[in-house]
Amino acid sequence: MNPLITPRTKEPHVSEGLVRVFSGAVEFSSGGHADITRITDEVRERVAESGIQSGTVTVFAPGATAAVTTIEYEPGVVQDLQQVLEEIVPSGRAWQHNVNNGDGNGHSHVRAGLLGPSLTVPVVDGRLTLGVWQEIVFCDFDARPRERSAVVQVMGV
Secondary structure, X not given: OOOEEOOOOOOEEOOOOOOEEEEEEEEEEEOOOOEEEEOHHHHHHHHXXXXXXXXXXXXXXXXXXXXXXXXXXXXXXXXXXXXXXXXXXXXXXXXXXXXXXXXXXXXXXXXXXXXXXXXXXXXXXXXXXXXXXXXXXXXXXXXXXXXXXXXXXXXXX
């Protein structure tokens, strides 16, 4: 078994036993249009519910127009991320997806593909090993508001 290095002590941390898998979800309303929602507390709750002390948590965005990542969740960084994505993947550009499907969200699919649908965080001593300012966020790039959910799966012992 590979040792985990705890962020507090830098000492190896080894857990042994049967692997447990806990699956849950975080559900919320999103405004679309690059809406960025902080879900760190809800993911922490799912980790606590799992009872798993050592392992990993994966947060996954089902759907092709959303992503999960980490940022320092403060208004400036949120606005900066939204602006950079608009510059790199402009919503007003002619997208072949829009020509093919007529739904106006071609940019949403590309943005989601760039950031990716999932994030994995180590769990040590029953806690997420996030940095002080690091928050888990769900990014909804679709061209309309909608109900969203993120799958939260905790695996470990």
